[in-house]
Amino acid sequence: MNTNRVLGYLAAASAALAFLLWAIPYDCYEGWACGFGYASQWFSVSRGNEGLSAEAPWVFVLALAAIFLLVARAGNRR
DSSP states (O other): OOHHHHHHHHHHHHHHHHHHHHHSOGGGGGTOOOSTTOGGGTTOOBOGGGOBOTTHHHHHHHHHHHHHHHHHHHHTOO
């Protein structure tokens, strides 16, 4: 398997994980009911007055990793 394919798979995996962490409502981790009735909690990394949620740093790190891997893949062309 060539390096470009591996970098592409890693970039896709980290982007997918970042999207899933971003999409999960933050109250799911704290024992609250999760569902589409709580629309303000979906696709948000902030907790209002409390600041960022616990998964926000991971969303940012995984998104940056995906971008870095895509740039490395583009620079690795022969």
